[in-house]
Amino acid sequence: MKYKLTLLGLLFSFFVVAQSKNQTAVIDVDGVCGMCKSRIEKACLQTKGVKLANWNVETHQLKLIFNNQKTDLDAIKSNIASVGHDTDNYKATEEAYMSVNMCCRYRDEKVVQEHK
């Protein structure tokens, strides 16, 4: 498998060049719906250096690709928290949390049940 990868790497060398400073990460972010998804991803992408953010509504996992010379996970997580979404070690302030739509209040058990 590895040699195949190497071959591909050679073929598309420009992919690899771009990759050296790119870091992939998967983190858990709390949320409930498609609106949350767009809010979370937007917060990530507005962090300079983040190239891709994809949050899964079902698993609550956020896949990130970012340039680790320009940003880091802490900065991204704190930006996510600042728009109202909890991550593992950065929690949204009450103020930020209350700024999300009523239907997105993921801390409310009733709201979570409604989305199931």
Added chain:
Amino acid sequence: MKRFCFFYYDKFFYIICCLFLTSNNTHLLAQDNLGGQVYEVAEDGKSYGLFGANVYWQDSNIGIFTDEDGGFEIDYESTTHKNLIISYVGFKTDTLSITSNKFIKHQLIADNNLDEIEISVKEKASKQSYLTPTNTIFVSSDELLKAACCNLSESFETNPSIDVNFADAISGTKQIKMLGLTSPYILVSTENVPSVRGASQAYGMSFIPGTWIESIQVTKGTGSVVNGYESIAGQINAELQKPSKDYSFFLNAFGSTAERFELNLHVNQKVSDKLDTGIYLHGNLLKTKHDVNKDGFMDMPNYNQINFLNRWEYKDLENGIIGFLNLRILNDNKLSGQTNFDPNNHKFSETYWGSEINTKRYEIASKLGYVNPFLPYQSLGVQLSFSSHQQDSCFGLRSFDILQNSLYANIIYNSIISDSRHKIKTGFTFSADSYNESVYDIVYDRDESAIGSFFEYNFDNLDNLNLTAGIRFDYHNLMGAFVTPRLHIRYTPWTKSSLKFAVGKGQRTANIFAENQKLFASNRSIEILNTNGKIYGLDHEVAWNYGVSFLQGFNLFNKKSDINIDYFITDFKNQVVVDYENPLLVRFYNLNGQSRANSFQFEFSQQTFKNFDLRLAYKYYEVTTDYLEGKKSMPLTPKHRFFANIGYELQSDLNDSEWKFDLTYNWNERQRLPNTSSSPDQFRQKEYAPSIGTMNFQVTKVFSKKFEIYFGGENITNVRQNNPIINAENPFDDYFDSTMIYGPIFGSMYYTGLRLKID
């Protein structure tokens, strides 16, 4: 620790909080580090470290990611940290019970079920997107099952955005229109490779069997630049069945009261983990000669078709490689004309008028896609296809033969600029077409080749704005060098709404004979009035298309409803005008003046009650061209149209059995007929053909996931055009003309069929 959440507001506060925490939390003084490695065992039996796996303690906020080799080191405090959770997208999440500080080597098992999460929200069979910047309608396979849909050209009977014309008696093929313009102005592609064009323009859509189609995307306006410069009124892309997703066995049989029979057979087989193959076979047959209106001419042709497709699908998701290979063979024969016509005895004689159209097509198409597994927004796609299309035909004393060999190659690179809000697509296209054409004994041979590059930029602010700007530069041996710009904008002013603008340019060479084959079924003389151009003496066609649309979703009496309004203008800079305004002639000439198509559509759809869908549409077309004799509206194009479709599903709670009902009504206002004022009295037509309304229905009974039967009727009110052929008594004399078709010729037709699906 939760009470400190408020301070996690920005980095500064975070640092303060951390200092605060560490100084107060005595447990942390006894802190240790636990090391380990997370790996997977690949198919080759070797183990590889997993980069970026999530490792964290249960009920804590302490977590980290593994490094390039899958290694990690995590804070460890034996009294509070018991369960270590390791998770990674695409793998099963594991929880390890930690009792002592030992190096952990842990294997994660791939979770193959990840792709199989089913979303059980009821999808509408056909829907407009709130999100895409282009005016695209997605037609799912559910919509295709609403009518018999024997082939692609018949798939749009239940869709108001596309107008399906009544089939003429000679070809029996339904032609489609969009924005009031005929199908040559629509780019029809299969899996994004332009397929119905050139020699196959007139009948090509009837050569794509309905069951082969997985879904259809219909774009109004010029659409994306990626698939070429030819689209003017719209793009229609048909996605074919994928061997890995289609049933391992599928059988569809169809029979109608017109004694038309069709058979579709799909067999799909998994060859290996990564390779799937499928064989798709279609056959149709109509042997009975019908002449309901007793004019001596068959109402629809006799035909037989064998259509064979073999697909290979290669999927290696780990390395991000997807490939397709299609091999296709088609043989189609049509026979029409006077019922007594026997091609062996009467061909090219004046005993009986008859027509034969024999088509053979070979096609090989391949697609290879590479998605960077580490950076999924980077991908490279290569499309390569070759086709040979040969049509030999005779119409009375006239012969028309055309052979087109065609090669198409497209390379597309997808990536982002800075982040995934800014997407780009860029690449190269090469196409070559060689035409050998003879009309009577006049030979028109032509070679076309074009090379071009395109660049498309998409901006999505993830909120209310999505914009696609594309540009192509092409060099064509007959059209020269030219630029094709296109722009699409989607703006969401408020919730559940979508406002779209589109502007774009398209251009093409017109294959005047292949596109207007119906003219051969008349005794009109053909005149090409220009001689200086490079395509039959004519210039190429250039048009700009402008469009605006507004989509609004709302609740009316608590029912989910949608309103869609759109307005499009197509403005031809040059057009090859097809002029039927003299009953003895068909004239082709370059546009001198203005040619415009204005189209307005209002559509309302609603889920009136559970499982009951209603769709209403009103369409207004104003298509005018400056003919030699002055400005006129396009003949056989009604100004006002009305469309209604209702669908109802009756589901049983006990098993998978289901009833589905579907009813479609189409109404066309009076249509202008080509000018016949110079004809003798008995052949002179009225200025306008009467308005016409037709109704189709279908009922499907689903017995189980494996078996269903359906029956339906087309034109159930039995509307007929009375004299579809002018001067049918003397088909070898002047004024014989079967081109003025504005209504059904055959009358009502009923059909039944079955579908058998085995997974």
